[in-house]
Amino acid sequence: MNVVQKPETAAAAGNPLKKLEAVKQSPWLDFIQRSFIHDGSLKKLVDEDGLKGVTSNPAIFEKAMGHGTDYDDQFKQLVGGGNTDVSTLYETMAIEDIRAACAVLKPVWDATEGLDGYVSLEVSPYLGLQTEPTIAEARRLWKTVDVSNLMVKVPGTEPGVPAIRQLIADGININVTLLFSLDAYKAVLEAYIAGLEERHGKGEDISHIASVASFFVSRIDGLIDKEIDKRVAAGDKDAETLKALRGKVAIANAKMAYQHYLEVSASPRWQTLKAAGANPQRLLWASTGVKDKAYPDTLYCDELIGADTVNTMPPATMDAFRERGTVAETLGADIEAARKVLADADRLGLDLNGVTTKLVKDGVDAFADSFDALLGAVAAKQTALLADTLTKTELSLPQDVDEGVKASLDRWRKDGTIRRLWQRDASVWTGKDEAKWLNWLTIVDDRLGDIAVLQSFQDEVKAKGFSHVLLLGMGGSSLGPEVLAETFGHRAGFPELHVLDSTDPQQVASFERKVDLANTLVIVSSKSGGTLEPNILKDYFFDKVKQAVGDKVGSHFVAVTDPGSHMEEVAKKDGFWRIFYGDKQIGGRFSVLSNFGIVPAAAMGLDLREFLENAQRMAKACSDGAPPLQNPGVILGTVLGVSAKLGRDKVTVVASPAIYDMGAWLEQLMAESTGKEGHGLIPIDDETLGGPEVYGHDRVFAYLRLADSPDAGQDKAIEALKAAKQPVVTITLSNTLQIAQEFFRWELATAVAGAIIGINAFDQPDVEASKVETRKLTDAYNQSGSLPAETPFGTDGDFSFFADEKNASALGGSSLEDVIKAQFARIKEGDYVALLAYIERDDATRDWIQKARLAIRDGKHIATAAEFGPRFLHSTGQAYKGGPNSGVFIQITADDAADVAVPGAKYSFGVVKAAQARGDFDVLAERGRRALRVHIKGNLKAGLDRLGQAIAAAAA
Incomplete structure (x- = not known):
C-alpha cells in the first residue's frame, strides 16, 4: 500500500x-x-x-x-x-x-x-x-x-x-x-x-x-537499550544479537x-x-x-x-x-525486518510487554509529578505576590522531625492525599463516617454567598441600639466567638460582645452584672440544641431579661443552632427575634467560620466581607491544587502529626498578646480532634515561655506572631528555643484580621495531623462519656434532691481528697502536702500535669493557676495544662481521657460562696457544676488516669494559697 x-x-x-x-x-x-x-x-x-x-x-x-x-x-x-x-x-x-x-x-x-x-x-x-x-x-x-x-x-x-x-x-x-x-x-x-x-x-x-x-x-528504547547494555557488559552469550537490537525495538513496535x-x-x-x-x-x-x-x-x-x-x-x-532530516516514506518499509526485531527481542527475554506496562505506570506518575511541579511553581509565585496579605510560615526543626516531615509531605504528594481530602474521601482517616463532617472545607464560600443576610442582621443590631451582646454556649459555639471578643474588643457604634461558657454560679452572676439586661442581645449558641449548659443558661437569662423588658423578651434573643434541633423548637416557642442555622455536617470545633462564629462577628460589628475574604484567601492557598510542599495547612498539619509520632505530642501554643486567646480555641480543635484511642496531640496553652532548660523532648512550639505588635520577650525566648533545637513553627500574621486565615489553616492542619496519627479526627467519644456521667448525677439529684454521697480517702482541715480505689492506694498520706507530693512522685519523663479547676475563672484565679503551673514546669521540666471547668470538658477533656495516658491530673473543686437557681429545675448551677466535676473525674478514673481531686471548703483564696504552696514544694 x-x-x-x-x-x-x-x-x-x-x-x-x-x-x-x-x-x-x-x-x-x-x-x-x-x-x-x-x-x-x-x-x-x-x-x-x-x-x-x-x-x-x-x-x-x-x-x-x-x-x-x-x-x-x-x-x-x-x-x-x-x-x-x-x-x-x-x-x-x-x-x-x-x-x-x-x-x-x-x-x-x-x-x-x-x-x-x-x-x-x-x-x-x-x-x-x-x-x-x-x-x-x-x-x-x-x-x-x-x-x-x-x-x-x-x-x-x-x-x-x-x-x-x-x-x-x-x-x-x-x-x-x-x-x-x-x-x-x-x-x-x-x-x-x-x-x-x-x-x-x-x-x-x-x-x-x-x-x-x-x-x-524513545522511552521504549531507553529501557530496552539499558537492559541490553547491562547484559552485554555481563558477558551474555547473545551479546552480538542483543547489540544489533539497540535503537530498533521502539521503531519496530x-x-x-x-x-x-x-x-x-x-x-x-x-x-x-x-x-x-x-x-x-x-x-x-x-x-x-x-x-x-x-x-x-x-x-x-x-x-x-x-x-x-x-x-x-x-x-x-x-x-x-x-x-x-531525510524525507522518505519509511513507516511501511521493511515490515518483515521489524517483525524479526520484535521476535528476537521476545526470544532474548527483553520483555517488551513488561517495559510498556512499566512505562505506562511511570508515565502516569511522571505526568502527575510534572503537574505537582507546575502547580508548586504557580503556588510559589502566588504566595510571593500575596506578600503580607497571607500569613507566613517558618519552620525550625531538629533533624529527625525535619526528615520525617519531608518524607510525609512527599508521601502525601505521591498519593494525592490532599486531593482525596478535598474530595471527602473518608479513607484519608479511618474510612468510617469522616466524609459527613467536612463541610467546613467550603463554608467560607457558603457564608460569602449569604453575606447580604448577615450584613442586614448586622445593620439591624446596630439600629436597635443594644449596648451588649451576651453569647451563651460551650466549646465550639463559644471559644471562637471568645477569640473575636478578646481580639477585637468593643467596636464603635456596636454592642460589646461577652461570652459565657460556664455553669459556675459565681461566674454566671458576674456576667449578669457585666451587662445591662434591658439593652442586651442574647445569642444562645448550641449545635445540637440538647447540650445541658446552653439550655440552662438560656433559661436563666431569658427569665432575667423578661424581668427587665417584659413581653418583648423574645426580641432580645437570637439562636444559632442546627436545623431541627431542640434549641430551634425553644427559639420558635419563645418568639426569638432570629434563628440562624448551622450546618449539620460541621462539628462544633470546626464551626468558627460558620454561623456559630459569623453571627457573633456580625453582632459585634466586624467587617464581615473583609473577615471572610481573609479566611477565603487561606482556604484557596490550602486547596486541593496546592501541592503539599506549598500548602500551608498540609505543612503545619504534617509537622504536628509527624512530631506526635516521634513523641513530641505536647503542642505548645505561643501567641502575641493581642491575639493571645487563639490558644483557647486551638486547644479544643486539637484536643477533641486528635486525642483518642491512646494517641493524639496535647495542646499546652498560655504557659509563659521559659528558657530551653525547662523543656524536655516532647514538645513542638507553635508561635503565632503578630507582626504589627510583636512581643520582644517572646521573640527572644523563641530564638533561644530554636538554638536549642526545639521544633518551632512560626506563623506571622500581618494584622489581627488574619486570625480568620489561621482559623481555616489550623482546621485543615488538624485534619491532616489526625490522618497522619491514624484516627478519626471528627468524633469525640470521651466527651460524650463525661456528658453521660453528668446526666446520671443530675438525674439522681432530680429524684432525691441531693447528689449521691461520696467519701474522701483523706482530709486535712478544709481540704478533702478524692480518688478511685487504685489511685487512693497510691497516694495515701493525711496532709495536703503529702498527698500532692505523692501525686507528683508518679510523674515520668514525657508526662504532663493538668490542673483542672472547677472555680470561677477571673483574674485572681487565672493568676493563681499560672503561678502553680509554672512552678510545676520549672521544677519538673514537664508540660503543664491549666484549665477551668466546666469549659474544658468541651475542649481538652477529650484528650485527657482518650489521648495518651501521660497525664497527671489534679482536679480542684470548692464550696460555692453563693449559688444560683436554674429556673424551672430542681438543681442549681452549683449542683450542675458539681455533677460535671464528678462526672469528669469518674471518667478519668475509669480510663486509668492518675487523677486526684482536691476539694476546698471555706475561704477559697486561703485554700488556693495553701494548695499553691504545696504544689510549689512538691515540684521543687
Missing part, C-alpha cells in the same frame, strides 16, 4: 518539514509558551515549516510559568483581582495560551477541513486512572476553552479507554496520550470507532471530530501499530464511517527526542514517516529535522 520513495536530503529538496506534506505526515510542535505565540514565532513555524499542530503538557507549562517572566503581568492581575486557588490560576493562564495558539493554527484547521490545526490541552494528570472524573474534566475543558480546533488530551490507560469512547461519542476532539504497546493502541482505536458509531447511530454529525493516538517511542491502523482503515466497518465523513484517528509519534547520543538526532523522525500520521517534535528535534 505504501511505496517507499527515494530519500531526499534537506540540501537537495529544501525544508524537510515542508516536504512532509507530500507524504501526508503532519509535523506538530511539542511546546507552548506565551512569548513564543505573541512574538510571531509560532506563526513563523506555520508559514515557513508547514507546522500543523501544537501539543502541551504540564512539564512544558511548568518551565514557562514557573521559571520565566511571560506570565508575571497576568499573575499580578489575577492575584490582585480576588482570592483564587492555584489550579484556577494555572488553568486561567494556560487556557489563554491555548486559545491564542488555536487562533494561530485556525487557518491550518480551515485549510485542512479539520484534519489538522489542533492545539492539545491535557486533562488533569491526577485523573489518569479514573474514568468518570476524566470524562467530566474533559467535558468541562472543552466547554470552557470553546474553540473548534482544541484537542483534549486523555491518557490511554485502561480506565481511560471507556472515557475516550464516551468523549468521542460526545463529539469532543481527543488526543490520546501515553500509548506504548500495540494492545493498548488497539483498544484505543476500537474506542474511537465505537464512539463514532454510537454518535452516528443517533443521527449526529461525525465529520467534525478529530483524534490522534499518541504512540511513545511503532511500525506494527501502523500496520494495525492500515488493516482497520481497510475494513468495511471503517469504510462505513468514512463514507459518513469520519476522520481517521491518526497515529501521532510522541517522545521523538533522541536520548542516546549514539543515534542520529533525527532518528525517530526519519524512520517513522508515513501517510496519515503526525510527528510531534520538541523544538530541538524540529530544528534538527529542518536542518538535516
Whole structure:
C-alpha cells in the first residue's frame, strides 16, 4: 500500500518539514509558551515549516510559568483581582495560551477541513486512572476553552479507554496520550470507532471530530537499550544479537501499530464511517527526542514517516529535522525486518510487554509529578505576590522531625492525599463516617454567598441600639466567638460582645452584672440544641431579661443552632427575634467560620466581607491544587502529626498578646480532634515561655506572631528555643484580621495531623462519656434532691481528697502536702500535669493557676495544662481521657460562696457544676488516669494559697 520513495536530503529538496506534506505526515510542535505565540514565532513555524499542530503538557507549562517572566503581568492581575486557588490560576493562564495558539493554527484547521490545526490541552494528570472524573474534566475543558480546533488530551490507560469512547461519542476532539504497546493502541482505536458509531447511530454529525493516538517511542528504547547494555557488559552469550537490537525495538513496535491502523482503515466497518465523513484517528509519534547520543538526532523522525500520521517534535528535534532530516516514506518499509526485531527481542527475554506496562505506570506518575511541579511553581509565585496579605510560615526543626516531615509531605504528594481530602474521601482517616463532617472545607464560600443576610442582621443590631451582646454556649459555639471578643474588643457604634461558657454560679452572676439586661442581645449558641449548659443558661437569662423588658423578651434573643434541633423548637416557642442555622455536617470545633462564629462577628460589628475574604484567601492557598510542599495547612498539619509520632505530642501554643486567646480555641480543635484511642496531640496553652532548660523532648512550639505588635520577650525566648533545637513553627500574621486565615489553616492542619496519627479526627467519644456521667448525677439529684454521697480517702482541715480505689492506694498520706507530693512522685519523663479547676475563672484565679503551673514546669521540666471547668470538658477533656495516658491530673473543686437557681429545675448551677466535676473525674478514673481531686471548703483564696504552696514544694 505504501511505496517507499527515494530519500531526499534537506540540501537537495529544501525544508524537510515542508516536504512532509507530500507524504501526508503532519509535523506538530511539542511546546507552548506565551512569548513564543505573541512574538510571531509560532506563526513563523506555520508559514515557513508547514507546522500543523501544537501539543502541551504540564512539564512544558511548568518551565514557562514557573521559571520565566511571560506570565508575571497576568499573575499580578489575577492575584490582585480576588482570592483564587492555584489550579484556577494555572488553568486561567494556560487556557489563554491555548486559545491564542488555536487562533494561530485556525487557518491550518480551515485549510485542512479539520484534519489538522489542533492545539492539545491535557486533562488533569491526577485523573489518569479514573474514568468518570476524566470524562467530566474533559467535558468541562472543552466547554470552557470553546474553540473548534482544541484537542483534549486523555491518557490511554485502561480506565481511560471507556472515557475516550464516551468523549468521542460526545463529539469532543481527543488526543490520546501515553500509548506504548500495540494492545493498548488497539483498544484505543476500537474506542474511537465505537464512539463514532454510537454518535452516528443517533443521527449526529461525525465529520467534525478529530483524534490522534499518541504512540511513545524513545522511552521504549531507553529501557530496552539499558537492559541490553547491562547484559552485554555481563558477558551474555547473545551479546552480538542483543547489540544489533539497540535503537530498533521502539521503531519496530511503532511500525506494527501502523500496520494495525492500515488493516482497520481497510475494513468495511471503517469504510462505513468514512463514507459518513469520519476522520481517521491518526497515529501521532510522541517522545521523538533522541536520548542516546549514539543515534542520529533525527532518528525517530526519519524512520517513522508515513501517510496519515503526525510527528510531534520538541523544538530541538524540529530544528534538527529542518536542518538535516531525510524525507522518505519509511513507516511501511521493511515490515518483515521489524517483525524479526520484535521476535528476537521476545526470544532474548527483553520483555517488551513488561517495559510498556512499566512505562505506562511511570508515565502516569511522571505526568502527575510534572503537574505537582507546575502547580508548586504557580503556588510559589502566588504566595510571593500575596506578600503580607497571607500569613507566613517558618519552620525550625531538629533533624529527625525535619526528615520525617519531608518524607510525609512527599508521601502525601505521591498519593494525592490532599486531593482525596478535598474530595471527602473518608479513607484519608479511618474510612468510617469522616466524609459527613467536612463541610467546613467550603463554608467560607457558603457564608460569602449569604453575606447580604448577615450584613442586614448586622445593620439591624446596630439600629436597635443594644449596648451588649451576651453569647451563651460551650466549646465550639463559644471559644471562637471568645477569640473575636478578646481580639477585637468593643467596636464603635456596636454592642460589646461577652461570652459565657460556664455553669459556675459565681461566674454566671458576674456576667449578669457585666451587662445591662434591658439593652442586651442574647445569642444562645448550641449545635445540637440538647447540650445541658446552653439550655440552662438560656433559661436563666431569658427569665432575667423578661424581668427587665417584659413581653418583648423574645426580641432580645437570637439562636444559632442546627436545623431541627431542640434549641430551634425553644427559639420558635419563645418568639426569638432570629434563628440562624448551622450546618449539620460541621462539628462544633470546626464551626468558627460558620454561623456559630459569623453571627457573633456580625453582632459585634466586624467587617464581615473583609473577615471572610481573609479566611477565603487561606482556604484557596490550602486547596486541593496546592501541592503539599506549598500548602500551608498540609505543612503545619504534617509537622504536628509527624512530631506526635516521634513523641513530641505536647503542642505548645505561643501567641502575641493581642491575639493571645487563639490558644483557647486551638486547644479544643486539637484536643477533641486528635486525642483518642491512646494517641493524639496535647495542646499546652498560655504557659509563659521559659528558657530551653525547662523543656524536655516532647514538645513542638507553635508561635503565632503578630507582626504589627510583636512581643520582644517572646521573640527572644523563641530564638533561644530554636538554638536549642526545639521544633518551632512560626506563623506571622500581618494584622489581627488574619486570625480568620489561621482559623481555616489550623482546621485543615488538624485534619491532616489526625490522618497522619491514624484516627478519626471528627468524633469525640470521651466527651460524650463525661456528658453521660453528668446526666446520671443530675438525674439522681432530680429524684432525691441531693447528689449521691461520696467519701474522701483523706482530709486535712478544709481540704478533702478524692480518688478511685487504685489511685487512693497510691497516694495515701493525711496532709495536703503529702498527698500532692505523692501525686507528683508518679510523674515520668514525657508526662504532663493538668490542673483542672472547677472555680470561677477571673483574674485572681487565672493568676493563681499560672503561678502553680509554672512552678510545676520549672521544677519538673514537664508540660503543664491549666484549665477551668466546666469549659474544658468541651475542649481538652477529650484528650485527657482518650489521648495518651501521660497525664497527671489534679482536679480542684470548692464550696460555692453563693449559688444560683436554674429556673424551672430542681438543681442549681452549683449542683450542675458539681455533677460535671464528678462526672469528669469518674471518667478519668475509669480510663486509668492518675487523677486526684482536691476539694476546698471555706475561704477559697486561703485554700488556693495553701494548695499553691504545696504544689510549689512538691515540684521543687
